Amino acid sequence: MTKVFISMLFMTVSSWTYAQHRLSVEVVNEKQEKLTHASVSVSRAVRLQQQSDKDGRVQFDNLAAGRYQVQVSYVGYSIQDTSLRIDKDQVIRLQLQPLSIRAEEVLVTATRAKSNAATTFTNIDKQTIEKANLGRDIPYLLDQTPSVVVSSDAGNGIGYTSMRIRGSDNARINVTLDGIPLNDAESMGSFFVNLPDFASSLDNIQIQRGIGTSTNGAGAFGASLNIQTDGLQSKPYAELNNSYGSYNSWKNTVKVGTGLIQNRYAFNARLSRIASDGYVERASSDLKSFYLDGGIYGKKQTLKATIFSGKEKTYQAWYGTPEPLIKGDRGLLKDYAGAMEVPKGAETDRLLSADRKYNYYTYDNQTDNYTQTHARLHYNNYVNEQFNFSVALHYTRGEGYYEEFRPNDKFAKYGMKPVVIKDSVINKTDLVRRRWLDNHFYGATYAFNYTPSNRLKMTIGGAYNQYLGDHYGEVIWARYASTSELGDRYYFNDAKKTDFNIYGKVDYSLDKWLFNLDLQYRNVHYKIKGNDDKIKNIDLKDDLNFLNPKAGITYLINERSNAYLSYAYASKEPVRKDYVENPMKSFPTPEKMQDIEAGYRFRNEHFNIGANVYAMLYKDQLIPTGTLNDVGSALRINVPDSYRVGVELDAAWQISTQFTWRATAAFSQNKIKNFHEYVAVIDGDWNTLRTDEIVYKKTDIALSPATILSNEFVYSPLQNLSFSLRSKYVSRMYLDNTSSKERSINPFTVTDWSTRYSFSALGLKNVDLIASVNNIFNKKYEAGGYTFGNLTPTGDRVYYNFYTPQATTNYMLGLNIKF
Structure with a gap:
């Protein structure tokens, strides 16, 4: 190992002594006018990127001899x-040809932070996405970004995944696809599965x-993901991407x-399948999707239609693993078995002999089944250099259910009469039920951009x-069926939500100063009527109006650095649950x-x-209590005063043409002031005697770590060969809001390794060979969890912790071919 290290160090140091060259690029249009702020990248093993200055120029220094890909x-x-071979200092001029921008690009631009915007953001380009895309869900592609x-x-990043940014969960992370909201209108989560x-x-x-800039969708409260789909390809292409790895995980993708066509029409298609057995027992996934688009691309106008769909079947694994199987105190398992209501006999024996991959569920079809299809139509008109606009229509159809086996459930719960057999009255039965979600989401988005001068943009x-959603349940099998019939619904409620928003933005530059003003108005109408699984005769309405102002200022220190300051205010409605x-059995208050x-920033x-640095100061924040409902979703309550303050760092250093170092760091305090916790006092026979109140003057917000660090080293000894070593550290996360170490997730550090080799052969445009080993040090860690419990009559605290264990050492191999 010492020799290997010395050799790698020698190659890295040697690279600094090789001949270094300078590349200057001047960007102009068809009229030979210089283009300011054009994006110019130079790629070999590592990608360098800059924006052109006021003279349309960029300069890359210290480039080793070799062939580079230059993109503008x-x-x-x-x-x-x-493609350009560099073996001496060179100056090149690149002329760009006019092309009407894609329909969705205006919408994306309208809701996206500009390069010098007075807000905090990170951009991830296509090359970075491709390198990490071996089948794991989109949140895992963002894992190396701050906070x-x-x-x-399932433990291995396939199937149901979750993501938190600055401690904010999925319901506060707004996601748009080409400017159109993706978040579910009721839960406000984004489910990439x-x-x-x-x-x-x-x-x-x-x-x-x-808060970020004004955008479409309901979840822009803690963070936003602004996602843009593939750009227009001028030449025909085909791709075949395949991955295979641990836990029988597969990813197969075909793109064409x-x-x-005739310099006017273009069509694209993708077909994908991802499957995995999962790290956790029976936490399998069977995922299928397709993507189709077709467009008419004129000189000034573009019309593009898109349809994409996903179908998922995942075995339920949200219940988590009991703490004794994680931390080794197996003597507590019998207590956990009672709290979990595990049937005595074989199931209790299975729990007592299990390991950290334990799954509470064993019914063969204990699965979540959902299909979601999106249809969109974008129209763009690039009127002139001062004015353009875009409108889009969208429709999303979602339908699916989760199926579960319920042992010994009461007939009364399902509106069924007891069964009488001779002299015996049977009040309970084993059954299988399905809980359905059947919804429609449709609407329109628009953006008008006016740039009267180089100083002003509006x-x-x-x-x-509008969202329409039906929630209902069916019993599809019962050991004793009573008077039920197939198709009977034991509960049904429908929900309707309309969401209207309008925003205006003004960007003004004066010498070295940039000023941003942003004002959004939102109107939300939400109603639910009918019976829920537990609550009957729901008749709920809520009408809300929000005014969300934002302002920022940026000072351009020089062409390579700037400083910014911004203030934003936002309000957000509660979610369905x-x-x-x-x-607290009370009506929730907007946050x-x-x-x-x-x-x-410096580059x-x-x-x-x-x-x-940031300060997010909340009034009536909805925070998780630490407990979950019966489908694994965290229950929340309003707290009057809370805050998240912190500092974030995001850096990259191109040490040489062979060696790159990237790192992020986030340090924060996430606190609730004067938190009131209400805990039931329960006796030995599980009778609730009373509810006690415990007051905390200042306490940590659940599932909000104070320190998050990431680190990546990339070494490229050859032009088309790279090795990457990535690590991630997350400090302690508390399962509830009491800052109790006994109810927390231990800090963890995870290290991944990957290599990528690209080449051309046999007439193929490009072949990528990829190998990735995750968690190379076999760390046993958990990244999520929940807790519940009570007080005894003597004041002792009884609690039960459950965790989502993540996979130990695992691998993925990839073969990507481009024709």
């Missing part, structure tokens, strides 16, 4: 992609932390595209969306937050860094 892009022009924590029910392998159709992702945009399953962000050819 600018809104309103076709992408220029050139992100990801978790997987419903769109398996969507990463294979992506061009880039922008992550805005904090016509390129521009945008008006917004959306009107806050209304229906509120632990309100003030977000203050200040930061500094040159070899080094870039972003540093920012």
Whole structure:
């Protein structure tokens, strides 16, 4: 190992002594006018990227001799992609040709933070997405960005996954696809399991932390993901991407595209399948999806239709693993068996002999089944250099159920009469039920962009969306069926939600100063009527109006660095379970937050860094109590005063053409002031005697780590060969809001390794061989969990902790072929 290390060090140091060259690029349009802020990248093993200055120029220094790929892009022009061999200092001029921008690009631009915007964001390009896309869900592709924590029910990143940014969960992370909201209108979560392998159709992702800029959708409260799908390909292409790895995990993807036909039409298609047995017992996934688009691309106008769909079948694994199987105190398992209501006999024996991969469920079809199909129509009109606009229509159809076996359930719960057999009255039965969600989501989005001068840009945009959702349950089998019939619904309720928003943005520059003003108005109408699984005769309505102002200022220190300061205020409605399953039996209050962000950015050819501080000050924040409902979703309550404050760092250093180092760091405090906890006092016969109140003057918000670090080293000894070593550290996370170490997730560090080799052969455009080994040090860790418990009459605390264990050492192998 010492010799290997010395050899690698020698090669790295030697690379610094090789001949270094300079490449200067000047970007102009068809009229030979210089284009400012064009994106120019130079790629070999590692990608370097800059924006052109006021003279349309960029300069890359210290480039080793070899062949490079030079790519230039600018809104309103076709992408220029050139292969260039560099063996001396060179100056080149690249001329871009006009091309009407894609319909969705205006919408994406309208809701996306610009390069010098006074907000905190990270951009992830297509190359980075492709390198990591071996089948794991989209949250895992974002794991190396600041303040992100990801978790997987199955343990290996396939199937149901979750993500937190700055401690904010999925319900507060707004996701848009080409400017159209993805978040579920009721739960406000974004479930990428419903769109398996969507990463294979992506061009880039922008992550805005904090409130960010005004956008479409309901979840923009803690962070936003602004996702843009693949750009227009001018030439025909075909791709075949395959992966295989641990736990019988497979990913198969086929992509084809016509390129521009008659310089006017283009069509693209993708077909994908992902399957895995999962790390946790029986936590299997069977995921299928397709993507189709077709467009008419004129000089000034574009019309594009898109349809994509995903179908998922996942075995339920949200219940988690009892703490004794995680931490080794197996003597407590019998107590846990009682709290979990595990049937005595074989099931209790199975629990007592289990390991950390234990799954509470054993019924063969204890699965979640859901199909979601999206249809979109984008129209764009690039009127002139000062004015363009875009509108989009969208429709999403979702339908599915989760099926579960219920032992010894009461007939009364399902509206069925007891069964009388001779002299015996049977009040309970084993049964299998399905709980359905059947919904429609449709609407329109729009954006108008006006740029009267180089100093001023104005945008008006917004959306009107409506959601219709039916929730109902069926018993499909029962040991004793009573008087029930197939198709009977033991509960039914329908929900309707309309969401209207309009926003205006103004960007103004004066010398070295950039000023941003942003104002959004949202109107939300939500109603539920009918019977729920537990609550009958629901008749709930809520009408809300929100005014969300934002303002920022950026100072351009020089062409390579800037500093910014921003203030934003936002309000957000509760989600469905806050209304229906509120632990305090009260009507939930909308959340309100003030977000203050200040930061500094620096970038040159070899080094870039972003540093920012933030204060997210909440009023009536809805925070998790630590307990879950019966489908694994966290129950929440309003707390009057709470805050999240912290500092984030995001840096990359191109040490040489062979060696790159990237790192992020996030340090934060996430606190509730004067938190009131209500705990039931229960006697030995499980009778509730009373409820005690415990007051905490200041305590940590559940599942919000104070420190998150990531680190990546990339070594490229050859032009087409790279090795990557990534690590992630997450500090302690508390399962509830009491700052109790006894009810917490231990800190963990995970290290992954990957290698990638690219080449051309046998007429193939490109072949990628990829190998990835995750958790190379075989760390046993957990990334999520929950807790419940009570007090005894003598005041002792009894609690039961459950965790989502993540996979130990596992691998994925990939073979990607481009024709």
